[in-house]
Amino acid sequence: MLDPQTTTDKPQGAAASLLNGLTVLEAFSVAKRSLLGVTEISELVGLHKSTVSRMLTGLDEAGYVQRDDDTGRYRLGLGMIGLAGPLLAELGVRRAALPHLEELTEATAETAAIAVWNGTNAIVVEQVASPHQVKHSAAIGTRYNKFASSSVRVFLAELPPEETDRLLAGRIVLQEGYRGLEDPAHRQLAGVRDHGFAVNDGETTYEEYGVSAPVRDYRGAVVGCITASAPRSRVQHQQSQSILRDAVLQAAERVSVRLGSRPGEATPVH
Structure with a gap:
């Protein structure tokens, strides 16, 4: 049960109403369900049903919750996105990723990086280098447009088929000539979508091994790609x-959660 106020000096008037309203909104996170009734929320937050009902009416009018006409239950409204928008915009991919890149390098002793997609290239925007003398690393701003790159494949796997087809026919470098929609590249991208990661096992350069996984935002859309790179001799x-x-x-999921994504959430490829 949530306790909106546990101290002896309880807020009064408008302050109490504000805290009660926030507590009602938090109930949706605690319950981990999209639809909640007045009674369920009342039990979760420890407020009388009449108070909860009054709070929900006001929140509905403001757009922060929405009443389902069929069941009479409530779900979070689109107004919550507008409220959180400035925070989500401020919490950039690069800043959100950095502590988790550091953790990834500490855990594996290999180079960790995050890249973003500019429409034709995967661009490295942050990196934590391996402590080993022999390592694989790339300067911030490095661009990749080879299909063999694991980061490029992660981004391509999320694009609509017609867009992927256009890029493979022109801007993305393949080791062999592109053979249209029947090209094996499309089957490889389907595998990346199914497994949730891509591997570069000596495909760009013989001595490099890399593995990449997508980072998703609160919409479920891919906004970045976490990559760990190492000499193949260390990961044989x-x-x-x-x-x-x-x-x-794990690192990609943690960054995604910081950006508002829910585990397992993805935007379908159209």
């Missing part, structure tokens, strides 16, 4: 590859 064994992959997936 399957166990090492699995450890690196799992660490990248």
